[in-house]
Amino acid sequence: MSGERYVYIMLSDTGTLFTNLIKKYTKAPYNHASLSFDPELKEMYSFGRKNPKNPLHGGFVKEDIHTGTYSKFKDTTCVIYKLEVTEREVEKMKRIIDVFIRNDDKFLYNILGVIGVSLKEPVEFSNSYFCSQFVAEILRRSGIHLWDKLPVMVTPDDFRKNERLQLIYEGKLFNFEPIKKQL
Template sequence: MKFVYIIVSNTGSVANRAIKTFTYAPYNHASLSLDKGMKRMYSFGRKKPTNPFWGGFVQENLINGTFSWYPYSTCAVYRLTLPKRNYQKLERIIKAFAKNHKTYLYNYIGLLGVPVNKPLTIPASYFCSQFVAEVLHRSGVPLFSKASALVTPEDFRHHIQLIKIYEGPLYDYPYLHSKSIYHPKKYKSFPFRKYIKQQVKDNLFEIGTDHSNDEYKFRDGFIKPKKILLSKQLCKVKRFLLCNKHRY
């Protein structure tokens, strides 16, 4: 027997909060992981963290993907037992999605059909929970009697075949294959002064500070978009100074 893991999550993003106003559910995103550590985790979502309107098939990366922009994300993780044969078929289906990832789109239209209980399907197009339900159905493990285009993240939470193994902050999940550098519990708000100080040293003056002993470590994958844009601006200033150093 093999295990797969279904993760339902809430990032707290604007889009997530908007969906929550209609669903009233604690989690509004679903992902499928082929391993306990979430290293091979797949879904339909943002292609880029900065663009909520460009979606499709994604292998979700907790280190520098969309989740890393929302370190306070919460989740619930459920384990599903599969026969080895079905697990191998599921792997082949996921590989086919990954190989042709450019051909898949996010099924925004399908989201409109869920509240009225009418499945709206578009070829090569899925939303997150539809994708999870569909690949399980194709692998010979149909969890629901209704169409995949009507399955929501909330449906997974109440399925009797799914065993909950964790619920809480995403980055506190004890089985993560790699722990984040971002430590949201240590600070109630983003330590902006420390961030600026580090960026000025590293990017502007090339001091190359050793941060191994710092109590707070910064990394672009674990900071908000405005801070990343600021970092890029500092790099531009640095290039300008280098190009014009002989003029001063």
């Protein structure tokens, strides 16, 4: 491997009614997972709200901290991890994500999958994901295996508890130094 390469995984909590309902059930501090290729989080991908005002209209999203959902929730808390990867793994991830970008309108938010995780029963549909399932699937398809379970059973808290991920920040999203510099 020529030099160190990383991808970044951000877990977040916007503090909305929807996320607070999920937190009551999961008892986990963060309930949304995103994948980024840069430490400034300028290029982040996930499955979530297509429209910041409507938590039920979801799908594949390229997240923009300054104009998207996060811009509406300035008190968002987060934890950011880096994961060491190879150049080849990054290339694979980007190729897979390009398929999502090109077919954005064909993907749906897997709300039943979220319920399935809570029932410990995988519920998968083709072209349908929830946030942590999506991030786990991208990693798995790129040859990175962090767990011995299906991506559809991976929760944001599973990332938090994985020893391969290195913590680089925890706190208010807009206090994260690389983001503060962009404001």
